[in-house]
Amino acid sequence: MSARHHQVPRALLYSSTHSALAIVAWCLYEALQYRNAHGGQEPARARRCWVAERLGVSERTLDRARTELLTDHGGGPFLTRRLRGRNRSALHTVLHRPQETRRRYAAVPAWALARVRAGEAATADGHVCPETFRTWVVLCDKLDPDGHDLTLAKLGQWLSCSPTTARRRLRALEAAGWVRVHRRGNGFWMHVQAVVEEGLIAALPQDHNHSSDDGEEVSGCPAPSDHSPVPDVASLPLPQTSGPHVPDLTPPYETPSKEPPSEDPSAKNPFPLAVGGAQHRKDASRNALTRERQINDEPPPAPAVTRPRxxxxxxxxxxxxxxxxxxxxxxxxxxxxxxxxxxxxxxxxxxxxxxxxxxxxxxxxxxxxxxxxxxxxxxxxxxxxxxxxxxxxxxxxxxxxxxxxxxxxxxxxxxxxxxxxxAEEPPANSARRHAAEPRDHVxxxxxxxxxxxxxxxxxxxxxxxxxxxxxxxxxxxxxxxxxxxxxxxxxxxxxxxx
Ligand SMILES: [Zn+2]
Incomplete structure (x- = not known):
């Protein structure tokens, strides 16, 4: 399970019309789908209230995010929904899955999706909010496995936001231990490295699969020593080099070839990036229920009410x-x-x-x-x-x-x-028109x-x-x-x- 990744289509990740919450919702619904016996994808069955609670948002906020996915902004919608039965339960099926479209995607480790929450819970125990998560996925997509030199201006350009916003998000990621930042001497350049390695996932408690987001299981995310002296990205112009994570800038990476980083979503990526997807689909078909339960932390949903005959x-x-x-x-x-x-x-x-x-x-x-x-x-x-x-x-x-x-x-x-x-003399022409042109079915x-x-x-x-x-x-x-x-x-x- 350690090698499991979600594939986020780049068209969605870099879309200017989709919010970060919409991207997380897409990933969640994609994770809740599973392959049926005929090789097709069964739609995700999850109650709206559960998904909203899982993401830490209100149901109305979730509705807005889903509307973004359901709306065709030019490239087609990213989600379809189907109402079923008398209780109008909704079945959601994600579209543009990279496993089917063979389009470019960004790979997201499964553990990361389990730690995305909006609201106050986002700051606790290595959880991040959807905006920060999107930043991290962009970094994973753009950066080399052993890091990359970049400026806040460049990061803001990637994220389509201002350098100030980019700095805030990078600081949140750093506080959660999801990135390591090493400032360079001149104060503008920094070496940023996204923490995606297997060792971090292995450091999670073993029962992570079955107790997802209770908050107490996240002790293993980054080394706890990374938390306490929170290095402040706000003090970027200062060439500060403190922080215990500075020395281990280049840990051994095991999968640099599987997910080759790229500079630009549309250019300079010679690899089609589709091999990893085919691999991780295998175990998805084998234990679909386990996969669902991993994200769900609940018993599998009750069998849907069938329609009277x-x-x-x-x-x-x-x-x-x-x-x-x-x-x-x-x-x-x-x-x-x-x-x-x-x-x-x-x-x-x-x-x-x-x-x-x-x-x-x-x-x-x-x-x-x-x-x-x-x-x-x-x-x-x-x-x-x-x-x-x-x-x-x-x-x-x-x-x-x-x-x-x-x-x-x-x-x-x-x-x-x-x-x-x-008595009040209606306009005659409308009545004449109605009399002259009977409706089609008449x-x-x-x-x-x-x-x-x-x-x-x-x-x-x-x-x-x-x-x-x-x-x-x-x-x-x-x-x-x-x-x-x-x-x-x-x-x-x-x-x-x-
Ligand atoms: Zn009657």
Missing amino acids: GGPSVMTALPLEWQLRMSQSERERVLAAIDDELAQGRTIAQLTARVRRRLTVWSGTRPRRAVAAALTVVERGYHCPHPMCEEHLLPSGHPCEACAAIGATMNRQRQLSSASSD RARREFPPQACTRVDADGPDGPAARARALLTSTSPGFAAADRRRHRAPASVAGATG
Whole structure:
């Protein structure tokens, strides 16, 4: 485990539109993903409150950071999320993983990510805040393993900040023991070395894997003697040479060839830097749970609540063409709406009948947005206090009195408003335009009168249920995974997918 690294894409690390917290959140979600049996990546399952607590921020702050990742700032978003089930639990999948894109990345040891916290906890026990962490990753990316001569101005240029800010962050890193700084005599140049060697990780307590960020386990981060005489970067112009860490400037490094440093993210790096990633993926697949628990310090999340079985069944009553035009998230939205309706006391057959009945209106019409039309067809769509009222009819066949009362009230209000609007002479052109240009679906209804709904064998092997299920399985990985879980028969579904 000592050789495990996270790979941070340089496009994200040096992005001017992403905060340091967003980078840490990306790393955390990437670490929470694991490889499934099919070789793909399972999305990260972590509650928002847990991630926020883990990073030491409020949930709103975490939301802002995730919004930065979810937004396309030009190169595409760095994170996707998918809502699942009735409790709308979110599954996050990171994008631009260097293991898949083969783009350049900065390597971050796993122990470092476990010590990033915002707020007051950042200063305790070798923890750093996200901004300082980003500085350190940039230093690891830019510096030679045995250090580098640079000025604060150069550091600020790397970090896109002022030299003063660069000095503050370097001082925080030095206080935490994550870098060693040796000032040169002229007061402007300094020799900076990022502490990434294996020996430091080996100095951590052995149970670091299972007790992550309690605060008491971090005694081994730097040598404790490095802490007490905190050398002050603020006194940079003074050529001070004190500090017990000055003599051991060049400890033996074991992996200088694995992560060759570079000067610039876009230039002068002849190595594609992809070998290390392929290596560390091996153990990730072997013990995914261990890896998750290492960051998690919690029992693995409970198995997700599976959707009641009716959702996909009702979904098959929708036209295939609509389903094809819907995105994965839109399908999830419709499925959630179906679940909501089923939860309000409808059976699958009743809901399917409602969908078929309302689809006659759409016969021969292509809706502009398939998801909107599907939601219109699925949801009851009007407010009636009677739970079993369906199309203003009760199951007994009698008209719903509540709907009748509501209708009477609305008619009265409409008469009143029309009387008042007649009095104040509305602009005639808008009314004329509405009369002249009926809306699309009205016109289509005139051209294609609704036909009677033909009965189909919904459960037959060639019926709509089977066809739509096969379509959903082949087009939506999320549906396929959910279906597989529901049926506990991976072989048959995998055969249908292939
Ligand atoms: Zn009613």
